[in-house]
Amino acid sequence: MPDKISEKEATQRILAAMQAYSKKHVYHECLANDSNCKEVIRAHSVQSSRVLDAIAKDGHVYMFTSYNEQHTRLKRIGKNCATTFTGFCAVHDTKLFKSVDFGDHCHFDPNNTQQVVLLSLRATAKEYWTKLNICKCVQLWMNKAKENDIASLQDEYHTGLFIKNSHSHSLCSFYEGTQSSKRRLERMYKSLLTQYRRAKYSLSQTKVYQFPSISNIVAASVFSPEFDYKGNRIESFLPHRDVADIALNVFPLEGITWVVFLFHKRFANKLAPIFAQLDSFSTQDRAVALSKMIIVNCENVAFSPEFIESLKEDEKLRIESIFDDTVVMPSSYDFIPDLNFF
Secondary structure, eight states: OOSOOOHHHHHHHHHHHHHHHHHHSOOOOOTTOOTTOOOEEEEESSOIIIIIHHHOBTTEEEEEEEOSSSOEEEEEEETTTTTEEEEEEHHHHHHHTGGGSOBTTBOOOTTOHHHHHHHHHHHHHHHHHHHHHHHHHHHHHHHHHHTTOHHHIIIIISOHHHIIIIIHHHHHHHHHHHHHHHHHHHHHHHHHHHHHHHTOOTTEEEEEEEESSOOSEEEEEEEOOOBOTTSOBOOOOOTTOOOOOEEEEEEEETTEEEEEEEEEGGGHHHHHHHHHHHHHSOHHHHHHHHHHHHHHHOOSEEEOHHHHHHSOHHHHHHHHHHHHHHHHSOOOGGGSOOOOOO
16 A cells, blocks of 8 residues: 555545444444334335335446445445344334325325424434444544554454555544544434423424426435525535535425525525525436535435446446545535436
8 A cells, every 4th residue: 555645545445444344343322312122223324115115126226335445336236135234222213203104095295394393303313323333433433543553453454554654644534534424414303302202303304305206315414504596605614613414305206396494594595505506406406406516515315227237337426426426525616517307
């Protein structure tokens, strides 16, 4: 491995190593904060029946997964594994999300704030769980690095040479950023959970768009947009800033694709330009704008196999490359080629 690599490559190596670590040492804990929880399960952050079924082919979808130390690839995986996380016990997964377990007797109502809060709660739980995994992993590596246990890092986690070659500062910086994200997501998760339990939703603002067809994508993610669609910076991740996090759910249901946003009311003015711009677009332009937003900001997404397998190889590589690059360094939407996942 070379002595000098870029910060971008350093971060990509960290992400790849963490994904490998998490597969073996995944975080298991019910986030409902109930001491009586027993059986933690692989819960879906996107409903498997009805929602994932709508885009699946032969029981499979495509998701982004780490290919090697430097690249991410779109991989075909079973829908029973797609978007899952070990963040709830069986009882709470069923109890909490009953009103968004869509079926013959449960339909989505865009004016039902409780449903939007619960969809956002589940998306936030998945992102929070991911950050808990990352913090656990990186803290372990940092402790071993302090002990100069490079051999153990290399043998078990394949990160020893990376840390030894003077990139431990990248690891520390990454850890600090992840800790900050974890604290924000924890606050958002607890706020949504409290709102649901008290049946009081005045703190939440929502925005819903719809497309009269089944899309090629589903998503359940939380992110902080740095730019609006005119390239203006609306967010900065400086210390002590109150960062505007948005929960985004995209799901096809009963012939309609819903795009559902939720954010805390204190961010309404900050986020107003984005939604004003989305409102002003035609349906086609809005689909492209939302596709750019998803590829730049969201990680917990799944694609229809028919869509991915219809792409030319260079088109597929372009989507993978955009995702890879913006995980490390978010980009304004001006520099993203036109995409349409809807």
